[in-house]
Amino acid sequence: MRKILSLLLVISTALLLLSGCNSRKSFEPEQTSSASSAISKTGKEAVAIMRDGVTFSDGSYLTRSGMGSVKLPQGFHYVNQSSRYVLAADDTGKILILDRKSGKVVKEGKLDFPLISATIRGNNIYYVSQDNVFGVYSIPANKVKISAKVGRAYAVDTRIANPMPYQGIVVVPILDGKLLLISPSNPKAARGMAIGDSYNLNNIIYLHSLGSRIIAATPNKLISAAPGAMHKFEAPIADVTIAGGKIYLLTGDGRVLKLSPSLKVLAERKFPYAQFTAIAVVGGKVYALDRSGALIVMDPSLKKSRIYDVGEVDNYAFVAGSRLYKDDEVINLSALGY
Structure with missing residues (x-):
């Protein structure tokens, strides 16, 4: 990846x-x-260089606030973090959820496609993976709750933005230039907002x-x-x-x-x-x-x-x-x- x-x-x-x-x-x-x-x-x-993080060969990583608090295992790169967890991924679809204080791995999971962007809200991970798949991953259950291909994207600019919390919802940028507005209480009832107007290099x-x-x-x-x-x-x-x-x-x-x-x-x-x-x-x-x-x-x-x-x-x-x-x-x- x-x-x-x-x-x-x-x-x-x-x-x-x-x-x-x-x-x-x-x-x-x-x-x-x-x-x-x-x-x-x-x-x-x-x-590994992402919009909101840089991972170094020694397992350390940068966030927009500064150097990260834990070391990541070999082969994994930083994706995002919350007050409790650090989310890391590799090139095959594996994900790791680490305790932000101790650095210990809390959960290990596997997606069908490599992770592209994600945010942690409460006990769920809202993510977009390669092939423009949106999903919700439950940390306690350690499994994917929702997974759906949400559009075509033939080529992307790799400055890919992570999803963000916004006024009680989660805004998820997908790879074909749209924003999904997700209610955590009913994530299947997503609303869409078109930003880009092409399948190529028009992601958020x-x-x-x-x-x-x-x-x-x-x-x-x-x-x-x-x-x-x-x-x-x-x-x-x-x-x-x-x-x-x-x-x-x-x-x-x-x-x-x-x-x-x-x-x-x-x-x-x-x-x-x-x-x-x-x-x-x-x-x-x-x-x-x-x-x-x-x-x-x-x-x-x-x-x-x-x-x-x-x-x-x-x-x-x-x-x-x-x-x-x-x-x-x-x-x-x-x-x-x-």
């Missing part, structure tokens, strides 16, 4: 970069500052809540859905984050945007030929990383900026708390200003 996902990631990244410019030119800032004092080595090799790559709104993105579209209203912003999406009630967006054509919850453009900055890969908002500063290694630090209005050279991104870039992990390095974002 990792080989398949890696190939799809290469394909989707290439498409994203091609959509952003018509040549092979790269972003070349006139002046950069050194970030060496903010960079240290991790000494870790990434073996970002999913978050903002007040009463659901913020979701496919590789080509950002949406903000609230009761009775839906707003959309079409662009090649490189990365998205939410901070201070605002949405910050990187596009494949070199733009950094600050949007309102209803997706009104509040500020915009263009960096010609930039091939953005990660965005973060830390301590009131906006950080945008270009694949060439240019880390742009901006104020919230996107007017003031300073560019640091942090080295080319070869494998992955992942924001965890106030730190940016890149290949075998970690960058303390709080130490860099504009």
Whole structure:
């Protein structure tokens, strides 16, 4: 599965970069500052990279909050966690549920297809597996309660978003560009919301809540859905984050945007030929990383900026708390200003 996902990631990244410019030119800032004092080595090799986690060869893993609390067995990668459990999976469909405090394996299970994304809510795991199968797995019973193929998806962008709890329901992004709205009390009566409009590379790559709104993105579209209203912003999406009630967006054509919850453009900055890969908002500063290694630090209005050279991104870039992990390095974002 990792080989398949890696190939799809290469394909989707290439498409994203091609959509952003018509040549092979790269972003070349006139002046950069050194970030060496903010960079240290991790000494870790990434073996699995997902939207919300990175697993290393020694069994440790990263979440959006920082390093994980337990070590995963060889061959398993991090998927998601709750306050009680850590969920891990392998390439064959096996899943492990570990106690988050002790690290001991609580349950072992097997799905028909390898796990793609999941969330733990109470004693159930709401998941999507390869071949676009949605399911509900009971932790106490250690078995699948519901499993159903929910649509066709021929190729996916591997920045696959995990399901999320939202106002008493579970929102599950499936691989053909739809959201399933699941009531835990009656998961068979799912409602659907279409976001993407194609079977190819239109899955949900970002999913978050903002007040009463659901913020979701496919590789080509950002949406903000609230009761009775839906707003959309079409662009090649490189990365998205939410901070201070605002949405910050990187596009494949070199733009950094600050949007309102209803997706009104509040500020915009263009960096010609930039091939953005990660965005973060830390301590009131906006950080945008270009694949060439240019880390742009901006104020919230996107007017003031300073560019640091942090080295080319070869494998992955992942924001965890106030730190940016890149290949075998970690960058303390709080130490860099504009």
